[in-house]
Amino acid sequence: MCFPVVEAFRGGPSLIRVVGHRGARGILPENSMIGFEFAMSTGAHLLEFDVVLTGDDVPVITHNHRLHAPTFREPGGLFLQGKEPKVASLTWAEMQAFEIGRIDGTSDYGQRFLDQAQLDGVHVPRLLDLLRLVAQPQYGAAQLMLELKSDPDFAHDADYRKRIVETVVGEVRSTGLSARTLLHSFDWKLLAECQAQAPDIPTSFLTQLPGNADEVGEDTSKSISPDFSGRERQIPDMVREAGGKLWCPYVHDVTPVDIERAKKLGLCIAVWTVNELADIDRMIDLEIDAIVSDYPGRVQRRLSDRGFSWISEAASAGHQSPAEQAATTPAAAKV
């Protein structure tokens, strides 16, 4: 089965895709509508973002399963103090009281993003807000790498998994975007639930090895991800066997041997989060399919210098549907 959305993430000769991580976190507040619009306006049509379920079962776009103190401000304008409340403990209406347009420069997290524009009046979007935006004809090139975030407290609850997948897939279908969406997660049980409920929507498997440190100031993936430490086979084989179409390894885990193996298996390889020039160059040299970055412009700049494109000729001509584009890209010929 050929999935047009998978082909939209697949590279090829002189072609590596650019995926805007949480919109374009280096430039604009993460997981914000203005960030998504910016990424798309610059030709980074492949959007990565994170979905968590509120207490009243509204899928919202935010990274952590608790409100993230370095980016959430209370109504008075101060960054969140004390224990971070869980998204699952708040209603959607309650979440709207918080602003997310600035970053706390006194936090370790804030020190990572020194170029990010600071905005007021920005709130956590619902998944539905983004879906409705990209369903508009002018955003026809947009493709969604929709990351389902598991609350570790519920990760082993099959009913919870069923409910979050039903809710999210329901919204994707209701907006007509199932052919332009990847279901993406660190939680392989959740991905199995996605495959069971929505076999027509391809799954994308995030991995991070236990030996490498987490990114500073973020929820760890390790509590909800498989523990690869005792693995007897290569991760690409495990992803393939689990039914994954994309493999999305952490930038510091990537090895030429694993990339080679993933290519042999026909997996599409998207690497996260690639921000430093040396890492961008390494990914280009490894000929991965897609680079997930907080700085999509920086990746475009480097690709352009090295003679690579990030949009297939057919797509840049702008006269074809995503399915037609997929069928005519040089990369598609490989599959």
Next chain:
Amino acid sequence: MCFPVVEAFRGGPSLIRVVGHRGARGILPENSMIGFEFAMSTGAHLLEFDVVLTGDDVPVITHNHRLHAPTFREPGGLFLQGKEPKVASLTWAEMQAFEIGRIDGTSDYGQRFLDQAQLDGVHVPRLLDLLRLVAQPQYGAAQLMLELKSDPDFAHDADYRKRIVETVVGEVRSTGLSARTLLHSFDWKLLAECQAQAPDIPTSFLTQLPGNADEVGEDTSKSISPDFSGRERQIPDMVREAGGKLWCPYVHDVTPVDIERAKKLGLCIAVWTVNELADIDRMIDLEIDAIVSDYPGRVQRRLSDRGFSWISEAASAGHQSPAEQAATTPAAAKV
């Protein structure tokens, strides 16, 4: 006489303005419509840009008086080869053949902007395109720092000066933007012509000392600027005497003594081009009025960390005209 546009560039207690240089050159192609829209979307409503006259007297937004090889691509997609043609030798229609959405990474100029998104289908805008955009109600906060670029071959031609000022001011007036525009230049003769033709539009005086090097890969200002090397008085006094309302010195020329003097004279001080964190900090410490930067988000980020705002309370409330905003800003009380 109080000019609302001057007050929109004036800082105050815990208030320093952010001016997007050529839109936001660090993030998006310089002097492009998408760059201007981006800057405004992030709350950098003060736009600096450059105007040159084509051979058929169309004011266009581009920096150099010749097409700039590191950013101009010919119809085949290659960066301009050979001698750069003059803007004054081309018609507006001829200029549309060139694309300006990428930067040549093999050039010294290109090496300065490694995060810039790379776009296709972007062309030199006319001044009128930007004026018509910001005349729309949703861009009511926009204020224009309109730099008039002199072709050195015509700099001593009074008829040329008369014609460029007439044409540009005519377009500003026809779009109803004379109260939101500064006429800004290195060419003091041209600024005198502006004052003669449009005494209601304030003038902004750019300066660069002969001792400091030009920015890499750009037209020098020195051929059309006064030579300050033998000056007997401070530059702020010269600007004031020449009728300037703003003084816009080069970041590497700025001294505390000159800033102090400019403040005493009531000049509004906007410094160009402030991109490095250390320079941003130095400008904050000097309490200048406005920071002109290729990275307006970076400046916002730093101002936010240091407890500064870049939008007056009145303006951020969004319920007042620029004139009302100017009248109620803390800074305006100083004048």
